[in-house]
Amino acid sequence: MKISNQFDRIDDELYLKNVRLDGYNVRGGLIMGSDRAVIFDTLSRPEDMLGYKELIEDRKLMIIYSHADWDHIWGTAGVETQPKLIISHKNSLKRFSTDVPEVLKDFQKRQPELYGSVKLIAPNITIESELVIDLGGITVQLSPLLGHTQDSIVAYIPEKGILLAGDAVETPFPCLGERSPVANWIEKLEGWRENSDLKTIIPAHGDISGPEILTQNINYLKAILNGEDADLPENMSEFYKEAHRDNVKFARKQGK
Numbered sequence: 001m002k003i004s005n006q007f008d009r010i011d012d013e014l015y016l017k018n019v020r021l022d023g024y025n026v027r028g029g030l031i032m033g034s035d036r037a038v039i040f041d042t043l044s045r046p047e048d049m050l051g052y053k054e055l056i057e058d059r060k061l062m063i064i065y066s067h068a069d070w071d072h073i074w075g076t077a078g079v080e081t082q083p084k085l086i087i088s089h090k091n092s093l094k095r096f097s098t099d100v101p102e103v104l105k106d107f108q109k110r111q112p113e114l115y116g117s118v119k120l121i122a123p124n125i126t127i128e129s130e131l132v133i134d135l136g137g138i139t140v141q142l143s144p145l146l147g148h149t150q151d152s153i154v155a156y157i158p159e160k161g162i163l164l165a166g167d168a169v170e171t172p173f174p175c176l177g178e179r180s181p182v183a184n185w186i187e188k189l190e191g192w193r194e195n196s197d198l199k200t201i202i203p204a205h206g207d208i209s210g211p212e213i214l215t216q217n218i219n220y221l222k223a224i225l226n227g228e229d230a231d232l233p234e235n236m237s238e239f240y241k242e243a244h245r246d247n248v249k250f251a252r253k254q255g256k
């Protein structure tokens, strides 16, 4: 088992960690002000949280779940600094008694060596609208962005013009669930596109990009919602070939 302990340091206040999963990567963030620190997604296994404590030092810690999909929240038990708050969208909470434990049970049965140490830790604060958190010299602005899931939120750092987008933005394209509210998703992404201070978008899966990724994702979502051909990259991995087929299927079910 390979344990990745490597962070990408953006600057003194923002670190990213990328973990390899089966066929794709997942990325989480650590945002640090002078008083408080925020872990944005705890990745997939407790081992993924090694190294955070040394960076956080004596700051008060908050954890934010971009949404309750397994690859973003299963590392929480490995966080060595006691979090004051674990924040998610309100709709995440019920998932902790429905699909989240079911998925974990399945993974632990099939791959106990990888997922045996995972413990589910539910949020203790939930939001349904914007929440601004002052970390000391740097701000994190949480906003719901329902689309990929019904419990997705994104984190904007206005001082840097950086958006941590979770799975609301993705390259080569975003992934739908069976009941993704695609029309709302497009509308919210269009709203973010109007923010001229937004310079950098950091998705959980795929490439860190400029605002052009918003237009690319919007165009993709509109195309599949309207039953048109979407622009796809030439050499897609098996993972994304299958994801695209699922996206088309889920979008078709929604109609127009």
Ligand SMILES: [Zn+2]
Residues within 6 Å of the ligand: 026, 069, 071, 072, 167, 204, 205
């Ligand atoms: Zn994901």
